[in-house]
Amino acid sequence: xxxxxxxxxxxxxxxxxxxxxxxxxxxxxxxxxxxxxxxxxxxxxxxxxxxxxxxxxxxxxxxxxxxxxxxxxxxxxxxxxxxxxxxxxxxxxxxxxxxxxxxxxxxxxxxxxxxxxxxxxxxxxxxxxxxxxxxxxxxxxxxxxxxxxxxxxxxxxxxxxxxxxxxxxxxxxxxxxxxxxxxxxxxxxxxxxxxxxxxxxxxxxxxxxxxxxxxxxxxxxxxxxxxxxxxxxxxxxxxxxxxxxxxxxxxxxxxxxxxxxxxxxxxxxxxxxxxxxxxxxxxxxxxxxxxxxxxxxxxxxxxxxxxxxxxxxxxxxxxxxxxxxxxxxxxxxxxxxxxxxxxxxxxxxxxxxxxxxxxxx
Amino acid sequence: xxxxxxxxxxxxxxxxxxxxxxxxxxxxxxxxxxxxxxxxxxxxxxxxxxxxxxxxxxxxxxxxxxxxxxxxxxxxxxxxxxxxxxxxxxxxxxxxxxxxxxxxxxxxxxxxxxxxxxxxxxxxxxxxxxxxxxxxxxxxxxxxxxxxxxxxxxxxxxxxxxxxxxxxxxxxxxxxxxxxxxxxxxxxxxxxxxxxxxxxxxxxxxxxxxxxxxxxxxxxxxxxxxxxxxxxxxxxxxxxxxxxxxxxxxxxxxxxxxxxxxxxxxxxxxxxxxxxxxxxxxxxxxx
Numbered sequence: 001x002x003x004x005x006x007x008x009x010x011x012x013x014x015x016x017x018x019x020x021x022x023x024x025x026x027x028x029x030x031x032x033x034x035x036x037x038x039x040x041x042x043x044x045x046x047x048x049x050x051x052x053x054x055x056x057x058x059x060x061x062x063x064x065x066x067x068x069x070x071x072x073x074x075x076x077x078x079x080x081x082x083x084x085x086x087x088x089x090x091x092x093x094x095x096x097x098x099x100x101x102x103x104x105x106x107x108x109x110x111x112x113x114x115x116x117x118x119x120x121x122x123x124x125x126x127x128x129x130x131x132x133x134x135x136x137x138x139x140x141x142x143x144x145x146x147x148x149x150x151x152x153x154x155x156x157x158x159x160x161x162x163x164x165x166x167x168x169x170x171x172x173x174x175x176x177x178x179x180x181x182x183x184x185x186x187x188x189x190x191x192x193x194x195x196x197x198x199x200x201x202x203x204x205x206x207x208x209x210x211x212x213x214x215x216x217x218x219x220x221x222x223x224x225x226x227x228x229x230x231x232x233x234x235x236x237x238x239x240x241x242x243x244x245x246x247x248x249x250x251x252x253x254x255x256x257x258x259x260x261x262x263x264x265x266x267x268x269x270x271x272x273x274x275x276x277x278x279x280x281x282x283x284x285x286x287x288x289x290x291x292x293x294x295x296x297x298x299x300x301x302x303x304x305x306x307x308x309x310x311x312x313x314x315x316x317x318x319x320x321x322x323x324x325x326x327x328x329x330x331x332x333x334x335x336x337x338x339x340x341x342x343x344x345x346x347x348x349x350x351x352x353x354x355x356x357x358x359x360x361x
Numbered sequence: 362x363x364x365x366x367x368x369x370x371x372x373x374x375x376x377x378x379x380x381x382x383x384x385x386x387x388x389x390x391x392x393x394x395x396x397x398x399x400x401x402x403x404x405x406x407x408x409x410x411x412x413x414x415x416x417x418x419x420x421x422x423x424x425x426x427x428x429x430x431x432x433x434x435x436x437x438x439x440x441x442x443x444x445x446x447x448x449x450x451x452x453x454x455x456x457x458x459x460x461x462x463x464x465x466x467x468x469x470x471x472x473x474x475x476x477x478x479x480x481x482x483x484x485x486x487x488x489x490x491x492x493x494x495x496x497x498x499x500x501x502x503x504x505x506x507x508x509x510x511x512x513x514x515x516x517x518x519x520x521x522x523x524x525x526x527x528x529x530x531x532x533x534x535x536x537x538x539x540x541x542x543x544x545x546x547x548x549x550x551x552x553x554x555x556x557x558x559x560x561x562x563x564x565x566x567x568x569x570x571x572x573x574x575x576x577x578x579x580x581x582x583x584x585x586x587x588x589x590x591x592x593x594x595x596x597x598x599x600x601x602x603x604x605x606x607x608x609x610x611x612x613x614x615x616x617x618x619x620x621x622x623x624x625x626x627x628x629x630x631x632x633x634x635x636x637x638x639x640x641x642x643x644x645x646x647x648x
Contacts (some may be wrong), residue, residue: 048578072366072456074397122639123591125452126395131635134628137584141625268580273464273491280457316465323457324446 011351015207015344017184023342024042031179033185034192038175038185046181046188049254052298053191056255057198058271059290061245061279064202066276067285068211068239070218072125075132076114076246076272078139079109081265083247084254088149090162098157099166102190102251109247110240117239121232133268140266154261162258187256195253198245199343202286205241206345214238215345269312287343292331364453366496368610373498375589376607377571378504380564381582382589383512384557390596391533391553392448394455398463402558405466406432406565407574408474408606411481421481425566440551444593448550463579470576481569505567511603512560515599519556524559529553581624588631594641601613603642607634 038046058076065071083105090096090104094265116135123131144152163179171182216224217231225231250271254260264270274297280291297315304311326333337339385399396402406428413424443462447454489500520526525550528549531539536546584607588608593600608627615626634641 066453072453074460101616119635122635126456127587127591129397129456130395130584134588134631135585138625138628138632141628145621269464273460276457276460284453309471312468313465313472316461316468319461320443320458320465323454323461324443327454
């Protein structure tokens with residue numbers, strides 16, 4: 001028997017779980033460790049961590065696109081490349097400091113994303129995927145014609161730009177390292193900031209009203225439209241946000257590399273295939289998935305890097321097997337067995353008049 | 362006159378692109394599947410022909426005829442074992458699985474055949490030409506174009522004149538209802554992919570005879586094929602031929618202006634078509 005007038009227990013909407021609160025504390029400790037890492041880690045570890053963090057950021061943005069937005073792009077290398085080239089362009093041509101130029105990389109990526117979306121959104125599903133790839137090829141071919149940044153053979157960041165890089169002098173004196181190592185540490189810290197901001201930002205986005213709309217569009221576009229979700233606007237938002245983040249990451253990656261060429265910066269293998277496998281292996285449509293995926297990816301790479309083509313074959317086969325037999329990836333397997341969600345976005349109703357039937361156990 | 366020559370060469374090149382695209386178009390038309398490994402399968406076909414040619418010394422045409430049943434079996438098996446599992450409303454699994462397949466195939470070929478570029482031996486055929494009015498046209502490009510037209514005619518005959526074609530159309534329209542009529546969609550899809558790989562073998566034959574190939578060129582062939590399909594309109598085979606011709610002409614005209622613009626001009630042609638006719642030149646009524 002229900003008591004419709006019983007207001008003793010006010011209802012509340014929760015997203016947090018006990019696992020997520022523990023994860024939150026662990027994440028804070030992890031961030032502190034990551035920031036302090038250059039004080040005691042070797043240079044090669046810092047470089048590895050830089051690689052892991054930047055791939056993680058690319059994976060999070062691709063996951064936002066494909067896993068949440070339903071936009072399977074295989075042209076994200078367009079934004080990595082254009083972000084990196086925009087940074088090189090302003091450093092070489094306008095003499096700007098590379099660190100603020102990274103921001104410009106993100107902005108230019110968004111400017112490229114607007115016409116890209118205009119064309120690609122005319123295509124559905126798989127054709128959208130190849131359409132984004134064609135546009136990335138167009139951008140690569142056009143960049144190869146840009147002689148001021150080295151045309152098809154590429155170029156390096158000017159010596160004085162890398163030497164006088166923002167903050168590196170302080171890092172050199174504090175840690176007692178050479179210029180090149182200081183640049184690695186600076187890039188690494190920027191990567192930590194970017195990774196934390198990306199994961200935090202995406203988690204925040206998914207918990208807002210807009211994130212709910214996004215999940216609704218992903219699950220059933222017609223139903224979402226019928227309750228007033230502007231699906232087209234959601235697609236645009238996700239695409240532009242992902243382009244911005246991918247462009248920033250591209251610029252940061254090439255600040256650390258300090259050398260660029262069109263074939264490397266617009267590589268479909270490096271910036272889209274790897275990212276896609278990271279997300280699929282880890283678990284698409286979750287924030288935890290890319291984190292697990294990037295760790296597995298890095299371990300595989302460390303184990304098999306000497307075998308070149310075999311490494312890519314193994315990665316491809318694992319990706320296919322996961323997609324066929326565990327489409328939710330490794331995190332999906334863990335989560336479905338244990339019920340743990342580190343970044344819960346689901347809203348649960350507790351309390352209120354009907355709380356006996358809604359209460360979680 | 363040089364322009365007429367350029368455009369004729371472009372049209373004939375379009376025949377090759379139509380051959381790349383016909384298999385993609387067929388598979389998409391029947392099961393809405395886009396195989397991202399299509400380009401790599403073409404390159405694999407070329408290597409298979411090359412292996413037969415170098416072991417037996419046969420002509421590439423006969424080697425291709427031997428390769429065809431093998432490629433058919435590969436397509437049939439691939440669809441049955443792998444691709445049928447990922448068909449459905451969700452577009453993500455087929456895309457990711459075929460993308461994975463593309464990476465695996467590319468690297469397996471790199472491992473097996475190295476990155477050196479190869480070519481199928483053609484003897485006198487590669488230099489033979491005929492005079493058409495005031496321009497010289499290569500026999501091999503003419504043969505390619507003729508094969509593309511023949512493939513499309515045969516596919517249309519299969520589609521509209523045979524029991525298999527009826528099953529193709531029925532499954533394409535409504536797989537569930539078709540299965541109530543005693544058709545097994547899984548087998549029909551496997552047949553379709555098998556036939557697509559026979560066309561892939563023909564495309565591989567001309568690819569290998571006309572130009573050098575290496576394990577890395579697959580994705581670019583996929584992109585040309587895709588552009589032909591989109592320009593023509595999804596699911597229309599004659600449209601695919603026209604799409605191939607448009608890409609071919611755009612590329613040769615682009616290359617005539619500046620050699621660096623060849624590939625770019627083909628991509629730009631696609632973007633222009635998307636701008637003015639987002640559904641391609643000959644879209645099907647429902648999709």
